[in-house]
Amino acid sequence: MNKLLLIIKREYLAKVRNKSFVIMTILSPILIVGMIVLIAYLTKVNDSDKRIVTVLNESLFFHGDFLTNNQTAYINFESLDLDEAKDSTLNLGYYGLLYIPGGPDLQSVAEQSYFYTKEAPNTLVLDQLESVFSERIRAKKLEELGVTDREYREIGSGFDLRTSTFEGEENLKGINEIKALIGGGFGYLIMMFIVIYGGFVMRSVIEEKTSRIIEIIISAVKPFHLMLGKIIGTSLAGVTQFAIWIVSASVLMVVVLSVFGIDISALEASPQLGPALPVAEGVSPTAETLQTYATELYKIPWAVLVISFVVYFILGYLIYSSIYAAIGAAVDNETDTQQFILPIILPLVLAIYIGFFSVFNNPNGPIAVGFSLFPLTSPIVMLMRLPAGIGEGGVPLWEFITSILLLVITFIGIVWLAAKIYRVGILMYGKKPSYKELFKWLRY
Amino acid sequence: MSNNKTILVAEGVTKSFGTHTALKGVSLNIPENSIYGVLGPNGAGKTTFLRIVNQITYPDSGSVFFNGERLKPEHVALIGYLPEERGLYKSMKVGEQVLYLAQLRGLQKQEAKERLKYWFERLEIGDWWNKKIQELSKGMAQKIQFIVTVLHQPKLLIFDEPFSGFDPINANIIKEEILHLKEMGASIIFSTHRMESVEELCEYIALLHQGEVILDGKLYDIKRQYKRNLYSVQLETAEGMGVITGLENKFDISAARFDEKREQLEFNVKLPNGQVSDFLSRVSSEASVTGFVETVPSANEIFIQTVQEKMGNE
Numbered sequence: 001m002n003k004l005l006l007i008i009k010r011e012y013l014a015k016v017r018n019k020s021f022v023i024m025t026i027l028s029p030i031l032i033v034g035m036i037v038l039i040a041y042l043t044k045v046n047d048s049d050k051r052i053v054t055v056l057n058e059s060l061f062f063h064g065d066f067l068t069n070n071q072t073a074y075i076n077f078e079s080l081d082l083d084e085a086k087d088s089t090l091n092l093g094y095y096g097l098l099y100i101p102g103g104p105d106l107q108s109v110a111e112q113s114y115f116y117t118k119e120a121p122n123t124l125v126l127d128q129l130e131s132v133f134s135e136r137i138r139a140k141k142l143e144e145l146g147v148t149d150r151e152y153r154e155i156g157s158g159f160d161l162r163t164s165t166f167e168g169e170e171n172l173k174g175i176n177e178i179k180a181l182i183g184g185g186f187g188y189l190i191m192m193f194i195v196i197y198g199g200f201v202m203r204s205v206i207e208e209k210t211s212r213i214i215e216i217i218i219s220a221v222k223p224f225h226l227m228l229g230k231i232i233g234t235s236l237a238g239v240t241q242f243a244i245w246i247v248s249a250s251v252l253m254v255v256v257l258s259v260f261g262i263d264i265s266a267l268e269a270s271p272q273l274g275p276a277l278p279v280a281e282g283v284s285p286t287a288e289t290l291q292t293y294a295t296e297l298y299k300i301p302w303a304v305l306v307i308s309f310v311v312y313f314i315l316g317y318l319i320y321s322s323i324y325a326a327i328g329a330a331v332d333n334e335t336d337t338q339q340f341i342l343p344i345i346l347p348l349v350l351a352i353y354i355g356f357f358s359v360f361n362n363p364n365g366p367i368a369v370g371f372s373l374f375p376l377t378s379p380i381v382m383l384m385r386l387p388a389g390i391g392e393g394g395v396p397l398w399e400f401i402t403s404i405l406l407l408v409i410t411f412i413g414i415v416w417l418a419a420k421i422y423r424v425g426i427l428m429y430g431k432k433p434s435y436k437e438l439f440k441w442l443r444y
Numbered sequence: 445m446s447n448n449k450t451i452l453v454a455e456g457v458t459k460s461f462g463t464h465t466a467l468k469g470v471s472l473n474i475p476e477n478s479i480y481g482v483l484g485p486n487g488a489g490k491t492t493f494l495r496i497v498n499q500i501t502y503p504d505s506g507s508v509f510f511n512g513e514r515l516k517p518e519h520v521a522l523i524g525y526l527p528e529e530r531g532l533y534k535s536m537k538v539g540e541q542v543l544y545l546a547q548l549r550g551l552q553k554q555e556a557k558e559r560l561k562y563w564f565e566r567l568e569i570g571d572w573w574n575k576k577i578q579e580l581s582k583g584m585a586q587k588i589q590f591i592v593t594v595l596h597q598p599k600l601l602i603f604d605e606p607f608s609g610f611d612p613i614n615a616n617i618i619k620e621e622i623l624h625l626k627e628m629g630a631s632i633i634f635s636t637h638r639m640e641s642v643e644e645l646c647e648y649i650a651l652l653h654q655g656e657v658i659l660d661g662k663l664y665d666i667k668r669q670y671k672r673n674l675y676s677v678q679l680e681t682a683e684g685m686g687v688i689t690g691l692e693n694k695f696d697i698s699a700a701r702f703d704e705k706r707e708q709l710e711f712n713v714k715l716p717n718g719q720v721s722d723f724l725s726r727v728s729s730e731a732s733v734t735g736f737v738e739t740v741p742s743a744n745e746i747f748i749q750t751v752q753e754k755m756g757n758e
Binding site: 003006007010014018207208211212213215216217218219220221222223427429440443444 | 592
């Protein structure tokens, strides 16, 4: 035990004092905040870049329908023919020309209208133009049917079916996605941690092999203790780094935001979904619904989520990092690791994709359930399901317990196998082993 | 050997890797406070045996006793090991590194510090405490490597191919330090495939061949056992080969050669027990004897002879 502590301490200090580690720790928050500020800035710049569209309207319709907004400005051409209008638009460097021919009938006028641009037009601009047309045509049809615009609005544009659980708890639309996103955040964190610090563990094992110190150490301690100490020491360094990142990035963010006065919410509402487009569906979030969402988020079993996160994090990380350690022991240098790394990255990436595509749509569907039980993906996928809670309406208790049990069994199995490969591999020099050879080592 | 106390006893140690059997029932008695050479060509199983003694790997069958007790993890504090594949953490400072490795062997930090200072002075190592291994020359790093092996004052020191990779100056320093440690009471196991390099140091040897001990015991006894009563003789005479023509009928003389310039005749003669004085009195009446030495086989020759005998028997 004493020796294990010594190893953990050495591994931790060796990692934390490493120059590139220190540089990464300091630089990353600056880079991340810098990126966010840059994106925010670019978005702002992009916003102010208005497109100017000229309109040649020969019809009796659409006068005053094209209104300048944030993204697009309209200039009306009068008493020009089409060719002259095209020339002027081009010569003046405007974005495009909307040509509406003359005619008695709105429908045929609309069908014969053209939008001329140098290249294929921007969808955003096209959408704006099309929505003006369709709005107008609808109004015309309503008029023909004798329905006023006001009556039409009263009929109702859309309908929201209210949903509820059998117990009478009201469900909120999109709440599943929001919940999965929160769980997904935790899952993503686990994946990032595994990939970054698992790699560190592997490199540290390779370093001990190439520097040939390994045999001196394992003549004093058990190889398993060395492996365990390495994994724990490295992950403690990782936790330290993550903590520094989170704290310093938040501080930096607050400072930058207050200094430059950048509105972070501008990022969330991307220009495509800007106010120019009518809200297609759903209710505009009123204070009341926001309140319900907040309540719903508050109702997420945070304690369960955080405890599960810690459990899945520790088990998942230990499983993967011991595989990383075994790989490091099996090879002589980092370039030989490629063939072994792919199979362990694969389930991680798969878990993230499954999570975002399947769990979002159907948190209790067969795929979501299957992958939240499968031990190599469960740390990520299960965390995406857990915000719905355990038990009624959430993850059935048996699934949760099975998932943890399978993970623990796998953890024991994998660590045992990895330790065997590690024990043999660290004493093998000058070999580039195949999978077949690794399998043979298990029986040594 | 039986009247000596043993530090290490191996009984029927067998170890295989997959289909390859590295050790086939190796039994050895290593006396306390001796220098014991485990000799044999590459692949004979020397390193595997040493790794078992160091509890890096474990035997499939058979057992090892250290100081009369079955080998157990606590014994690592009493054993020092310089493996064949050796090195140190390149980016770790000398002081920290040696302290870390000593603590892993069970030494207290303060104690380790003091001993390290002693060794720094003894090996004339300057102010290296805060230097990283990668800043040191190879020779300097080798000295640190040696200190790591001996700092915890082990009762048993194990050196696997100790002189490979060491420069001649360091090799000599280490040879002397090893003799000094022996005087202080330590027992030492050497392993090498270059048998001539340790012959002068070892009191005992064991010859390993394809995982088996084919010969072991006191080096002096083995040599005596393997001597072929062959003597090399040097005579001062002007008569040349004529001197030995009379002797050749009675004695088995070979490799005779005459140096005219120096008027020197050299030859080998095989003298079974009891014939030495007879031969000497005869030859000294013919010419003046300037040299008469018994040719003792080297460990290498003994090894080759034993292997050949063994192969012949099979």
